[in-house]
Amino acid sequence: MSRKEILIGLIIALIVAFFLSPLSSSWPDGLERVAHDHGFIAKGEQGSVFKSLIPDYIFPGLKNEKMATAISGLLGTLVIFGIGYGLASLLKKDKDCK
Amino acid sequence: MHIPDGFLATNILASAWAISIGSIGFCLKKTTQILKDKMVPLMGIMSAFIFAAQMINFPVVGGTSGHLFGGVLAAVLLGPYAGAIVLTCVLIFQCLIFQDGGLLALGANILNMAIIGTLGGYVIFVVLQKIFGSKKGFIIGAAVASWLSVVVAASFCALELAISGLSPLHIVLPAMAGIHALIGIGEAIITVAALSFIQKVRPDLIYGLSRKTDGI
Secondary structure (H helix, E strand, C coil): CCHHHHHHHHHHHHHHHHHHHHHCCCCCEHHHHHHHHCCCHHHHHCCCCCCCCCHHHCCCCCCCHHHHHHHHHHHHHHHHHHHHHHHHHHHHHHHHHC | CCCCCCCCCHHHHHHHHHHHHHHHHHHHHHHHHHCCCCHHHHHHHHHHHHHHHHCCCEEEECCEEECCCCHHHHHHHHCHHHHHHHHHHHHHHHHHHHCCCCCCCHHHHHHHHHHHHHHHHHHHHHHHHHHHCHHHHHHHHHHHHHHHHHHHHHHHHHHHHHHCCCCCHHHHHHHHHHHHHHHHHHHHHHHHHHHHHHHHHCHHHCHHHCHHHCCC
């Protein structure tokens, strides 16, 4: 893949993350719906065993919640791109050594 | 269908972790054997796209939404093993940074989506592609396999919920499979759209089209 193609792929993902994530439906997802309808949703709301950096994709310190979601989407997409690319490079290197 | 902590019983959590770790180890090993240069940036792009797309919940029926899961999309594009690795990376990242899916339940989420949904979905894709021929079968296979991958992953999720004693299987299984049969329609539309686009611009990048010499 050329550098240009890689950039286009990444930009498509970034556009989805930044511009569409604030439009995401706030309705419960399939599992939450089933858990709610069948009376066990409370079991999943007892709090997590740890505290993550950006709970619920809302970037801390921003007043506008939609902007906070968009920023989380943008940063998250960039970081996971790096993770995926980096891991693949490592796996590739492994093979070259053998 | 990211399972939060608190839902699953300890024996289910532990078994799911064990199966997931074993399967991911196997997928990593297989990926190092078949990874080609052109797939390296594609694994980055696919991770980014699936993460981004999973943030977008679309409404399905009154009061319920769903989002892309991306298992079959990743598997057809990158092959089943690298596809499962990408899904696993996304799930770990979502759990640790965004608290999307529980930490104890991460093993179960990896099992349902990255292993059963992605690897299982890919097997369905390959079977359908063989039945319908490589060209027509590519689209039919991608559509049906992506739809089914969501329903099957949701059914395994239901099975784990039932064994954990949250709700009897005869109630929670049809409920989970039913709602995800609707969410799966969105999955199939996005998967087919994305794969058709890539097929048009860079068909050589698609693992599922160049499989002949590699076996499954």
